[in-house]
Amino acid sequence: MGTLVVGASQAGLQLAVSLRDAGDTAPITLVGEEVYAPYQRPPLSKDYLSGDADIAQLCLRTPEFLAERDISLMTGVRVEELELFEGGPQGSARTTQGQTLEFDRLALTVGARPRRLEAPGADLDGVSYLRTAEDATLLRQLQSDAQSVVVIGGGFIGLEAAAVARAQGKTVTVVEAADRLIGRAVAPAVSEFYRAAHTRRGVDVRLDARVTRLSGKNNRLQVVELSDGSWIPADLAIVGIGVVPRTKLARQLDLLCDNGIVVDRYARTSNPLVVAAGDCTVQPHPLTGREQVRLESVQNAISQAKTAAATLAGASEPNVAVPWFWSNQYDLRLQIAGLSRGHDRFVIRGEIAKECFSVLYYRDETLLAVDAVNAPGDYMAVRKALSQGATITADAAADNAVPLRELIMPQKIGA
Amino acid sequence: MPKVVYITTDGTSRIIDAQVGESVMAAAVRNGVPGIIGECGGNCSCATCHVYVDDEFVAGTGAAGDMEDDLLDLGVADRRNTSRLSCQIRLTEDLDGLTVCIPEDQ
Numbered sequence: 001m002g003t004l005v006v007g008a009s010q011a012g013l014q015l016a017v018s019l020r021d022a023g024d025t026a027p028i029t030l031v032g033e034e035v036y037a038p039y040q041r042p043p044l045s046k047d048y049l050s051g052d053a054d055i056a057q058l059c060l061r062t063p064e065f066l067a068e069r070d071i072s073l074m075t076g077v078r079v080e081e082l083e084l085f086e087g088g089p090q091g092s093a094r095t096t097q098g099q100t101l102e103f104d105r106l107a108l109t110v111g112a113r114p115r116r117l118e119a120p121g122a123d124l125d126g127v128s129y130l131r132t133a134e135d136a137t138l139l140r141q142l143q144s145d146a147q148s149v150v151v152i153g154g155g156f157i158g159l160e161a162a163a164v165a166r167a168q169g170k171t172v173t174v175v176e177a178a179d180r181l182i183g184r185a186v187a188p189a190v191s192e193f194y195r196a197a198h199t200r201r202g203v204d205v206r207l208d209a210r211v212t213r214l215s216g217k218n219n220r221l222q223v224v225e226l227s228d229g230s231w232i233p234a235d236l237a238i239v240g241i242g243v244v245p246r247t248k249l250a251r252q253l254d255l256l257c258d259n260g261i262v263v264d265r266y267a268r269t270s271n272p273l274v275v276a277a278g279d280c281t282v283q284p285h286p287l288t289g290r291e292q293v294r295l296e297s298v299q300n301a302i303s304q305a306k307t308a309a310a311t312l313a314g315a316s317e318p319n320v321a322v323p324w325f326w327s328n329q330y331d332l333r334l335q336i337a338g339l340s341r342g343h344d345r346f347v348i349r350g351e352i353a354k355e356c357f358s359v360l361y362y363r364d365e366t367l368l369a370v371d372a373v374n375a376p377g378d379y380m381a382v383r384k385a386l387s388q389g390a391t392i393t394a395d396a397a398a399d400n401a402v403p404l405r406e407l408i409m410p411q412k413i414g415a
Numbered sequence: 416m417p418k419v420v421y422i423t424t425d426g427t428s429r430i431i432d433a434q435v436g437e438s439v440m441a442a443a444v445r446n447g448v449p450g451i452i453g454e455c456g457g458n459c460s461c462a463t464c465h466v467y468v469d470d471e472f473v474a475g476t477g478a479a480g481d482m483e484d485d486l487l488d489l490g491v492a493d494r495r496n497t498s499r500l501s502c503q504i505r506l507t508e509d510l511d512g513l514t515v516c517i518p519e520d521q
Contacts (some may be wrong), residue, residue, distance in 0.1 A: 324460065376481075383487055
């Protein structure tokens with residue numbers, strides 16, 4: 001009995017630890033289907049893929065720490081069915097191994113799975129995905145033998161993987177279906193910067209290009225064919241076309257799902273006795289509370305897990321943290337604070353040509369977000385302003401001569 | 416294996432056997448040293464692994480880089496001369512016994 005946390009992810013681990021920090025003494029069981037104890041995912045497409053880190057270094061907490069905090073970790077165990085007794089919070093979980101785990105309270109931190117490529121030949125050997133440590137380990141091996149790598153999908157995962165492959169001297173092509181890179185997360189000016197930056201480093205970036213077929217011999221990938229009729233020799237394809245939140249278990253409990261498990265600011269699902277956190281959720285925008293957003297980031301996994309733990313512990317601590325995010329590609333360090341969606345104006349600071357700049361986004365003159373490339377001062381200044389409910393006016397930000405930190409000012413009342 | 420001594424705000428110390436090559440932040444987080452968070456995993460993006468390096472080790476750990484400098488300036492509550500982001504201090508055998516104090520707030 002006690003609390004069952006399904007998903008031994010960054011969010012799941014944080015939830016368990018935060019529950020202990022809140023003084024909860026009931027048993028906590030953290031169940032995960034992967035064989036590894038909870039680990040950091042972001043380096044999988046960066047340092048781990050390039051061989052600069054091993055799995056042990058990615059491990060988030062030692063077994064001794066978990067034992068000391070009385071958190072039971074079950075790895076290699078997949079929860080197949082969930083049931084609540086009379087609406088909860090008590091219930092039981094059944095694993096694929098046939099075990100039954102009873103619980104007093106339930107938390108879902110089940111994450112997301114990579115969207116699968118739907119094209120003929122997508123199941124050939126040499127077509128790989130990148131989400132788990134197992135995926136990354138396989139990819140690392142495949143990549144060491146590969147000459148020609150085709151990255152399908154020009155989002156963060158794809159571009160980070162492309163950067164690693166290019167740094168290893170591979171021939172690299174990025175194929176993106178939309179008319180710009182990282183379209184869901186950054187504004188067109190930043191997309192264009194990344195297209196040019198990858199091109200300068202020798203990557204062949206194809207926009208508005210769809211994969212129509214993958215083909216090969218003896219079940220091994222050799223060629224990627226595109227919608228414009230062109231074809232690219234490839235001995236490795238890395239598919240990074242987004243993720244699909246895992247909602248199967250939530251649906252078994254009749255929890256409301258809409259492109260993710262719907263939660264409120266307190267990480268409560270549509271059954272307020274059950275909480276959820278991390279990539280599997282959609283939640284009210286942490287800063288505005290208005291629209292529903294799905295945030296796929298470490299920052300959100302941690303922040304929302306803390307909120308969920310507080311809710312289970314009987315406190316009310318809404319998730320109102322400023323979202324932030326980072327991506328490393330080559331020597332380019334992108335740092336994002338806030339959410340730029342819905343902006344109606346942007347201001348560029350610094351010099352795009354020198355690969356050191358930032359873009360501040362506004363809506364109705366309200367500061368929304370920053371994308372900073374090799375400009376950590378600008379990133380931190382905006383993050384600080386947003387977290388204080390302060391602002392930096394667009395007109396002031398346009399003056400490169402003044403550091404942003406000197407331009408932070410309280411928000412006008414009513415603004 | 417270099418040892419790292421973490422002194423928390425209440426004056427208690429935790430001694431961790433760290434690995435050469437890992438960061439002062441990573442060793443702390445994996446072992447659950449309270450007060451060092453390291454949300455970004457060592458990417459110089461969150462400023463939640465701030466420490467004060469003991470005077471004796473300041474020369475050995477070196478100065479903050481440009482990126483770290485910006486984060487320290489804007490991201491930490493009480494920056495001092497000995498402030499570092501512990502994710503940017505990589506452990507070597509020479510740093511055996513490294514002592515850092517953890518600030519009250521991250």
